[in-house]
Amino acid sequence: MANHKSALKRAKQNLDRQMRNRSTKTRIKKVVKDVRLAATETTKEVAASKLNAAQSSIDKAAKKGVIHKKTAARKISRLSRLVNTISA
Secondary structure, eight states, X not given: OOOSHHHHHHHHHHHHHXXXXXXXXXXXXXXXXHHHHHHHHSOHXXXXXXXXXXXXXXXXXXXXXXXXXXXXXXXXXXXXXXXXXXXX
């Protein structure tokens, strides 16, 4: 464990960031799951609206540095492709 005041502060900041990043990653997993479920069970319009929400959530995570921007682009691309394959 850290002994210096600055090292203790840094350790506390790291824990705070870890919790924030974990909640963001969990939110991403949830919205991706919602889009995949909507793609199989509902209409294209519902799936498209869920895709829009997922895209926003994923882009925010990439903007904050929680996930890499290319990872975000890959996730959005795969979800978009899935929603576009749904017959209207």
